[in-house]
Amino acid sequence: MGTAEILFFVLAGLTLLSGLLTVTSKNPIHSILYLIITFFSISGHYILLNAQFLAVVNIIVYAGAIMVLFLFVVMLMNLNKGDKSFSKSFVLLAGGITAALFFALTVGIFLKSDVYEANQTLLASGDIGLTEKLGSVLYRDYVVPFELASILFMAAMIGAVLLSKKTDDLHIKD
């Protein structure tokens, strides 16, 4: 077992453990913190695969912006009481059986395909993950999706501002 395999198993165990703790925590703030740990361990996997740009962007965007936004919303609206936030037990059982069936189905499809028979080993080096390679491909082949992404962000900003205005004329019959 080389260093890469040991690192992979440590990071994979940390990812799965913190993912499980995210889903099963009663307190929403604990869930957010476990999800931040999950994002950091996924960035560790990206560094192991030499996808350096994506590792840093994952930390900046997901752990640094999106989770902080979640924390702000939970703390400003005082939502950290975790009572009655799991469904009834037959819904839990049905959800568990569905997820297990999905897992078994996808593993079965994978084991019969030729990707498994080839079972390529991954290179932990190679230079497609470096920032300059990604940058040159982004501005050469993917420039139209890049511009469309900026239009998407503008639409999201306008939508977020518009949706949080105070409106007095929305009535719900109680």
Added chain:
Amino acid sequence: MIPISYYLFLALGLFSIGMIGVMTRRNIIIILMCVELMLNSVNLLLVAFSKMHHAKNIGTEAGIDGQMLVLFIMVVAAAEVAIGLSIMILFYRKLHNVDVKSLNRLKH
């Protein structure tokens, strides 16, 4: 060094955990976070497959489309979280709880 099947099982495990979270939790913030977990598992698998394609033909830029797609998935996820959280704030302002069981207005 590391076979692709390890990454596939890890991504599948994370995706199933996120799927269980979406199906069984009643707090809408936790549901949004489990959707983010599922998106991240797919990102990890895409980067692993891009390295696999690069390892098959090393000198070229063979697997870089996977990492480009991961970048755009992160872009869309960030925009979606912003809008989703503002919708959730509106929902909380009207109903004063974040339980998805109280979203049954179409039933009457």
